[in-house]
Amino acid sequence: xxQLNQSPQSMFIQEGEDVSMNCTSSSIFNTWLWxxxxxxxxxxxLIALYKAGELTSNGRLTAQFGITRKDSFxxxxxxxxxxxxIYFCAxxxxxxxxxxxxxxxxxxx
Amino acid sequence: NxxxxxxxKFRILKIGQSxxxxxxxxxxxxxxxxYRQDPGMGLKLIYYSVGAxxxxxxxxxxxxNVSRSTTEDFPLRLELAxxxxxxxYFCASSRPGQGLTEAFFGQxxxxxxx
Numbered sequence: 001x002x003q004l005n006q007s008p009q010s011m012f013i014q015e016g017e018d019v020s021m022n023c024t025s026s027s028i029f030n031t032w033l034w035x036x037x038x039x040x041x042x043x044x045x046l047i048a049l050y051k052a053g054e055l056t057s058n059g060r061l062t063a064q065f066g067i068t069r070k071d072s073f074x075x076x077x078x079x080x081x082x083x084x085x086i087y088f089c090a091x092x093x094x095x096x097x098x099x100x101x102x103x104x105x106x107x108x109x
Numbered sequence: 110n111x112x113x114x115x116x117x118k119f120r121i122l123k124i125g126q127s128x129x130x131x132x133x134x135x136x137x138x139x140x141x142x143x144y145r146q147d148p149g150m151g152l153k154l155i156y157y158s159v160g161a162x163x164x165x166x167x168x169x170x171x172x173x174n175v176s177r178s179t180t181e182d183f184p185l186r187l188e189l190a191x192x193x194x195x196x197x198y199f200c201a202s203s204r205p206g207q208g209l210t211e212a213f214f215g216q217x218x219x220x221x222x223x
Contacts (some may be wrong), residue, residue: 042199042214095159101151
């Protein structure tokens with residue numbers, strides 16, 4: 001089946017630092033999505049990407065849809081304590097939505 | 110709008126018991142999904158539905174059943190609970206069209222099988 005390789009698995013950073021995480025796949029996707037999950041909650045959508053090469057920002061978050069349609073990255077600039085959580089990438093092809101294993105982000109004040 | 114609502118939030122089952130996890134959405138979304146999330150893992154697709162009366166298996170369907178009699182509801186059934194089904198279950202819905210495939214998630218059902 002389709003698999004997404006998300007890295008890194010975890011990150012420990014200082015408040016104010018920038019963060020970068022990425023997802024790669026052996027399959028092509030039509031849509032890339034980035035979600036954040038807080039403890040005890042469901043994932044919440046951060047950014048959606050629909051076109052190869054697309055670069056989209058949402059506040060301090062920036063994500064790009066790779067040219068090959070097999071990868072995507074998410075950057076967070078000037079991290080703050082509330083950025084703590086697990087970030088998931090997801091790729092959509094037709095009706096199926098496939099998730100990576102997540103990047104756990106810890107921000108030290 | 111309530112979005113995607115899951116019930117119950119928590120449940121403890123004994124091995125061999127059965128239960129239904131409820132999911133309802135009020136956004137008139139065609140697509141609905143059931144995922145399970147194990148510690149340190151991503152979300153694995155159990156079943157999905159592209160519309161009322163249509164369901165399909167995902168990555169890990171064994172031990173589960175679903176039905177989609179209405180657009181709003183997508184219940185997940187466990188017939189013979191096993192310890193391996195201890196997990197957090199998330200329901201999601203989306204309305205694809207012109208690339209708008211964002212899935213919205215419920216808050217999850219934490220299930221423990223003992």
